[in-house]
Amino acid sequence: MSTPSKDDLIDFLYEEVRMLDEGRFDEWLTLWTEDGMYWMPLDYKQQDPIHETSLMYEDQFMLRLRVERLNGARTFSQKPKSRCHHVIQRPYVDEMDHDAGRYVTTTQMHYVETRLDEQFLLALSARHDLVLRDGKLKIAQKRVDILNCDAAFGNIQLLP
Amino acid sequence: MTRYATRSAVEALVTPFQVHRDVYIDPEVYRLEMDHLFANTWVxxxxxxxxxxxxxxxxxxxxxxxxxxxxxxxxxxxxxxxxxxxxxxxxxxxxxxxxxxxxxxxxxxxxxxxxxxxxxxxxxxxxxxxxxxxxxxxxxxxxxxxxxxxRGFVFARLNEEGIGFEEFFGGSLSSLDNMVDRSPAGRLEVAGQPLRYMHRCNWKMLVENQTDTCHPMVAHESSAGTAVKIWEEMGHDADAPKPAAMQIIAPFMSPYEFFEEMGIRTWPNGHGHTGVHHSIHSDYSEIPGYFDQMKEAYGEERAKEILGENRHNTVYFPNIMIKGPIQQLRNFIPLGPDKTLVESWIFRLVDAPEQLVARTAMYNRMINAPTSIVGHDDLEMYERAQEGLAADGLEWVNVQRLYDEGEDLEQEAVENGTTERQMRNQFHAWVKFMTATMPENLEAAE
Known part of the structure; x- marks a missing residue:
């Protein structure tokens, strides 16, 4: 695509969460730019991902490691495997800069993760910084703000 | 309900190298820990x-x-x-x-x-x-x-009477000293919010794990082992300079010899640390400008001495651990016999380069977050242990590795880094501070 429409952006975001829900993690990794960062702040309205602790601030090496680990034979916390489920609201398209090939969206969602007899729900807001690379949309940054980011959690093993 | 409220009953729960499962799962023991252990010690x-x-x-x-x-x-x-x-x-x-x-x-x-x-x-x-x-x-x-x-770290003893601060911690304060001395100003500041990670297991399992050097290469193979594998697949030589994330995670896969040789030191009253000679934090790359600031503040010889310590985990009994070389403190807060809140805090070294706290923040989120691929497997082990202890077939937990008959835990000692002496040391102190304010037997209580 030369200039993505609003619908193209929204379809991209729906397809992303579908990949995660269906466990198509290798495919999900192809959605990112080489220097794309996944940020999950620890503090409400956190500004600094570097000098304070976050829940996640991961580059493509760390995301690949996370995905490969899920398939490992000795990944004990994934015996049995977790499953996840995203319910997303129609994304807000906050910025469309066709000249720069840069797009910003915000998606409100409910994220459910389960393993064995346990299941938990997170309410969250995901901001995507998308860029156009060789005619394809890619994620340059994804920021996931969990509504109760400052609460104590047990394991969150898959990806909101 | 008063099965364990006496000195003799509590003493019977711990042998020199075994711990009865009720120490981890029994609600009355937990209640007594709150009333006695956490009131008699410096927390x-x-x-x-x-x-x-x-x-x-x-x-x-x-x-x-x-x-x-x-x-x-x-x-x-x-x-x-x-x-x-x-x-x-x-x-x-x-x-x-x-x-x-x-x-x-x-x-x-x-x-x-x-x-x-x-x-x-x-x-x-x-x-x-x-x-x-x-x-x-x-x-x-x-x-x-x-x-x-x-030096900025605030401890309290709930009981008005009891052991003094210096006597309780003794030589173990050298680890806190080293962490604070790493600031050219001799001062630390909390950076950001703590990770808060809920564990459905007894708080002591977490404290024990801090000096458990025989688990990283097993429990963390899926994270650290996979990291090393990917790194090599990307065409990097195993010995090539690594980015910070690899410097942090790769040492978890070090062989047993690495951990045996790092050494463990124990002090009386339940304190101890891994990494006497080296640790998983030894080979982090230098941060430009930091050594010069340290030299300016302390002189070259003293600066080298401070930065030459690479203690791994120091346990301050009963329930915190610090990592001096990276300025991290983990607080294992008991919420019930089978529920523990783990708070992981990081500190900024005042007057030192910001890259240091950046590396510490990376360590904290990579290793100790509820979203951490390393933390996931640790929590899995604790929760499986908490559930497994319900099995009536065996009643005792074993902490016998490198045990010598006649071991004197009232003496400071440095031993092979895979010893479980520090775990035995904690349980020795556990009995001491549980029973310090308990009657000998029920007749005496009445």
Missing amino acids: YVGHDSQVPNKGDYYTTQIGDQPVIMVRHSDGEVKVLYNRCPHKGTKIAIDRTGNTGKFFRCPYHAWSFKTDGCLLAIPLKKGYEGTGLDKTESGKGMKAVGAVKNY
Whole structure:
């Protein structure tokens, strides 16, 4: 695509969460730019991902490691495997800069993760910084703000 | 309900190299830990950089006791029970805040100075001649038994009588010293918010794991082992310089010999550390400019001495661990026999390059977050252990690795880094401080 429409952006975001829900993690990794960062702040309205602790601030090496680990034979916390489920609201398209090939969206969602007899729900807001690379949309940054980011959690093993 | 409330009953739960499962799962033992162990020992409360100004406060707990750490008008840090002496209402609910010159209870507006003393009661004439001033309630908010601010780290003992701070920690304070000395200004400051990670297991499993050097290459193979594999697949030589994330995670896959040779030191009263000679933090790359700042502050020889220590995990009994080389503190807060809140805090070295706290923040989120691929497998092990201990087939947990008959845990010692001596040391101290305020037997109690 030369200039993505609003619908193209929204379809991209729906397809992303579908990949995660269906466990198509290798495919999900192809959605990112080489220097794309996944940020999950620890503090409400956190500004600094570097000098304070976050829940996640991961580059493509760390995301690949996370995905490969899920398939490992000795990944004990994934015996049995977790499953996840995203319910997303129609994304807000906050910025469309066709000249720069840069797009910003915000998606409100409910994220459910389960393993064995346990299941938990997170309410969250995901901001995507998308860029156009060789005619394809890619994620340059994804920021996931969990509504109760400052609460104590047990394991969150898959990806909101 | 009084199966374990005596010295002899508690002593019978721990042998020189075995621990009875009730120490981890029994509700009465847990209750006794709150009443005795957490009241008789010096427990970490918080860091004074959390309350820099007069009236600043921080709410937390010591064992299961709600407390407020507050900067009093004289500049000292006080620790008060978070309870109005009138009806019991918690005075402060925010995790942090500034209360000004006094606390004011939101229920009936009784007010208290920041050292707890009663300041005023509305319509006070209603108490005239009632003898309120002779009651505990009339005195104000109750302070804990004793408080010590050690180089910014605030510890408290709930009981008014008991072991002194220096005697309790002894030589183990050298680890805290080293962590603070790594700042050219000799000062640390809390950076950001702590990770808060809920564990459905007993708090002591986490404390034991801090000096368990035979688990990383097994439990963390899926994370650290996979990291090393991907790194090599990307065409990097195993010995090539690594980015910070690889420097952090790869050493978890070090062979047994690495951990055997790193050494473990134990001190009396349950304290001890791994990494006497080297540790997983030894080979982090140098941060430009840092050594020069240290040299300026301390002189070259002393700076080298400070930075030459690479202690891995230091356990301060009963329930914190610090990592001196990266300025991290983990607080294992008991919430029940099978429930523990783990808070992982990081600190900025005052007057040192910001890249240092950046690396520490990376370590914290990579290894100790509820979203961490390393933490996931640790929690899995603890929770499986908590469930497995229900099995009636075996009643004892084994901590016998490198045990010598006649081992003297009242003496400082350095041993092979895979010994479980530090775990035995913790349980030796556990018995000591559980029973210090207990009757010998039930007859004596009555």
